[in-house]
Amino acid sequence: MPHRKSYFELLEPNYLFPQVKARAEAFAKSKPEVKLASFGIGDVSLPLVSSISKALEKASYEMSLSSGFKGYGPEQGYLWLREKISDEIYQNKISPDEIFISDGAKCDIARILTWLPPKTTFALQTPCYPAFNDAIHLIAGKQIQYLDCELLTACPIDIESISADVLVLVNPNNPSGHLLDKQVLQSLINQSFKNNFIILYDSAYQAFIRDENYPKSIYELEGAEEKVIEISSFSKRAGFTGLRLGWSVISKKLRYKGCENSPVDDFRRLIQTLFNGASYLSQVAGLAALSEEGLKETTIQLNTYLHRAQILAKGLKQAGMQVSGGMHSPFVWAKPLQSQLSSWQLFDYFLHELGWICTPGSGFGKKAEGFVRFSGFASQDSVDQALSQLSSFDTFNFPKEF
Amino acid sequence: MPHRKSYFELLEPNYLFPQVKARAEAFAKSKPEVKLASFGIGDVSLPLVSSISKALEKASYEMSLSSGFKGYGPEQGYLWLREKISDEIYQNKISPDEIFISDGAKCDIARILTWLPPKTTFALQTPCYPAFNDAIHLIAGKQIQYLDCELLTACPIDIESISADVLVLVNPNNPSGHLLDKQVLQSLINQSFKNNFIILYDSAYQAFIRDENYPKSIYELEGAEEKVIEISSFSKRAGFTGLRLGWSVISKKLRYKGCENSPVDDFRRLIQTLFNGASYLSQVAGLAALSEEGLKETTIQLNTYLHRAQILAKGLKQAGMQVSGGMHSPFVWAKPLQSQLSSWQLFDYFLHELGWICTPGSGFGKKAEGFVRFSGFASQDSVDQALSQLSSFDTFNFPKEF
Numbered sequence: 044m045p046h047r048k049s050y051f052e053l054l055e056p057n058y059l060f061p062q063v064k065a066r067a068e069a070f071a072k073s074k075p076e077v078k079l080a081s082f083g084i085g086d087v088s089l090p091l092v093s094s095i096s097k098a099l100e101k102a103s104y105e106m107s108l109s110s111g112f113k114g115y116g117p118e119q120g121y122l123w124l125r126e127k128i129s130d131e132i133y134q135n136k137i138s139p140d141e142i143f144i145s146d147g148a149k150c151d152i153a154r155i156l157t158w159l160p161p162k163t164t165f166a167l168q169t170p171c172y173p174a175f176n177d178a179i180h181l182i183a184g185k186q187i188q189y190l191d192c193e194l195l196t197a198c199p200i201d202i203e204s205i206s207a208d209v210l211v212l213v214n215p216n217n218p219s220g221h222l223l224d225k226q227v228l229q230s231l232i233n234q235s236f237k238n239n240f241i242i243l244y245d246s247a248y249q250a251f252i253r254d255e256n257y258p259k260s261i262y263e264l265e266g267a268e269e270k271v272i273e274i275s276s277f278s279k280r281a282g283f284t285g286l287r288l289g290w291s292v293i294s295k296k297l298r299y300k301g302c303e304n305s306p307v308d309d310f311r312r313l314i315q316t317l318f319n320g321a322s323y324l325s326q327v328a329g330l331a332a333l334s335e336e337g338l339k340e341t342t343i344q345l346n347t348y349l350h351r352a353q354i355l356a357k358g359l360k361q362a363g364m365q366v367s368g369g370m371h372s373p374f375v376w377a378k379p380l381q382s383q384l385s386s387w388q389l390f391d392y393f394l395h396e397l398g399w400i401c402t403p404g405s406g407f408g409k410k411a412e413g414f415v416r417f418s419g420f421a422s423q424d425s426v427d428q429a430l431s432q433l434s435s436f437d438t439f440n441f442p443k444e445f
Numbered sequence: 446m447p448h449r450k451s452y453f454e455l456l457e458p459n460y461l462f463p464q465v466k467a468r469a470e471a472f473a474k475s476k477p478e479v480k481l482a483s484f485g486i487g488d489v490s491l492p493l494v495s496s497i498s499k500a501l502e503k504a505s506y507e508m509s510l511s512s513g514f515k516g517y518g519p520e521q522g523y524l525w526l527r528e529k530i531s532d533e534i535y536q537n538k539i540s541p542d543e544i545f546i547s548d549g550a551k552c553d554i555a556r557i558l559t560w561l562p563p564k565t566t567f568a569l570q571t572p573c574y575p576a577f578n579d580a581i582h583l584i585a586g587k588q589i590q591y592l593d594c595e596l597l598t599a600c601p602i603d604i605e606s607i608s609a610d611v612l613v614l615v616n617p618n619n620p621s622g623h624l625l626d627k628q629v630l631q632s633l634i635n636q637s638f639k640n641n642f643i644i645l646y647d648s649a650y651q652a653f654i655r656d657e658n659y660p661k662s663i664y665e666l667e668g669a670e671e672k673v674i675e676i677s678s679f680s681k682r683a684g685f686t687g688l689r690l691g692w693s694v695i696s697k698k699l700r701y702k703g704c705e706n707s708p709v710d711d712f713r714r715l716i717q718t719l720f721n722g723a724s725y726l727s728q729v730a731g732l733a734a735l736s737e738e739g740l741k742e743t744t745i746q747l748n749t750y751l752h753r754a755q756i757l758a759k760g761l762k763q764a765g766m767q768v769s770g771g772m773h774s775p776f777v778w779a780k781p782l783q784s785q786l787s788s789w790q791l792f793d794y795f796l797h798e799l800g801w802i803c804t805p806g807s808g809f810g811k812k813a814e815g816f817v818r819f820s821g822f823a824s825q826d827s828v829d830q831a832l833s834q835l836s837s838f839d840t841f842n843f844p845k846e847f
Contacts, residue, residue, distance in 0.1 A: 044702060084517065090508060099508070108492055286508075300447055318552055323688065
């Protein structure tokens, strides 16, 4: 074989979430009598809503008929799904030929990294969804500027200091659950013109935004089409973590530095070569999720998750934790006021003492040491267990180490 | 945005198959009265067999139940599918933890390119499935040694001259339909030890091999586990071009140059970061395809395609074409003895004069100029039309140009 990429040396043997899963499974095996409450890897827990599973059953049957069988679809995704996204998510401000259906955000991160030149530099929030750091820095070997941020919100503090080609922005943020408002977003876009960067905007949790004062889509903001590449997903919006469906927006208004060629045409060419489209069945399911009935049903699920996050946040706060999130996001990001424990120590403490599986905050950036993330995607059972345990003490009483 | 990758300059605006599709659609629009026979983009035409669609219907319904819902699966793929592939395809010579379930071969080509270091060099057959050249040379910007090959078979002539890190081998070959025998394969593996390269082995058409004298899997050959990375797919085996499912084998016996780390562990880590697994439904369908009933049903379909390819090959040969393939492959690779036309001219000639949609051979490598590829995945209607048109003349009478 060729040599090993030198920067692989810095990779932990496992990605964050498989690490969490492995540690929780080992504990469950050693202590089968402990009742676990899982707030861990951020996976959804409610089953597919009826309108989506019915559409899948119908399409599955039709795939066995000559008249209904579908082979290769358009690499960019079926037009009917792109039109629906254009209409439902972007109020037709983004056109269907600027929308690229994917099999999920992680895969599009990889394709975007393949598309951009090797020397592209990136700026990253802390805390931030860890696939970005791992993919950009440790797998692709590209340089990263770690921005100075409010650790409780992931809001960048000194945006004038951004000196990279691409700013990665996750909004609503994962893990902090914080939602940047219109003013902050507009100032970031304005800064992108001044400092000459683009924004890679991860809106996977967009469907949890409930406040009309926040923009429904980043493209409502002035200049966004020239400066923003959006990555989004059906995973959390409609429970598609097992079905694999997402999309990216590459606007026709984007321009390369020093070259008149159209980035959207290049990205389309890359997709034709390195991807063969998302599964037809997943695309059918995506259309059902954006239908009137699908939106009605999935909104009920999203509200359930939001409610669970809210009561979790409240309980954790009352027990003496600094807390953000749980408002426009399923995530609750927390740091115990009284604890000196590292994130992984806290993880172990909660697991061993209370049977809780959360996610260690340091996995979202070294600066976030001491934080942990809880997810409102947890089952009602898990939430009930945690609330009942929380009610038995006023404030956490953390050991010095664990 | 950052700069444009300089080597994008050399990319045709569209990948080969969308080019074919666009030209055929433009013709169909301008001459709606012409009856078309499609042998073009290599897509399957028969619907999913009943055992597969029934498994999909059942799983679709179960996804709406709390007890049957599946969220994130293992990034590497469900163990039950990896075990089935290990057993059915590799007679347990390859273990489940060396098998990585993917959403198709193209996507795994991209991930393997991301995994290998930037300076990795490649050697390529001509003719060869064009995603390799486009992905390696034009999108990733890596160097390629184009091997001297028999153009009718794609069999490399001077294997001692291979001086790259990775030899790409498609067997049965796409487009030539030629199947390399055990002796040639063993000599290539032996050479890989001498010249210090690995083999990236694309076996997407493996299920079409009908002759017991040919190895069922490359890993039956001596030394293969130390030297071969296999990419394979359910697309053609079971009609999954719309469902998106494949797999790759990264053996534990592979070793990096000058480093003791395990490549399979690195690849698993990369998959965890850049991929979230193939769709659960597609994996359920894959298991059904490898069940006793699924294998019985899909074998009938594969035999149908093979029969269509065989009678097409016979008809084209009788009409004065040099022909290979159609024996262990759905493809017929052909060059008219009497023609001076380029591949795209031949494509246009067949389209305009006979209503045939084939694929221009030059798309599989510049040296293959003058060839065209026909596919036995065509519908029976298309095959019947072509055979009837072929019977009306003894030999093709090609113009000097078209």
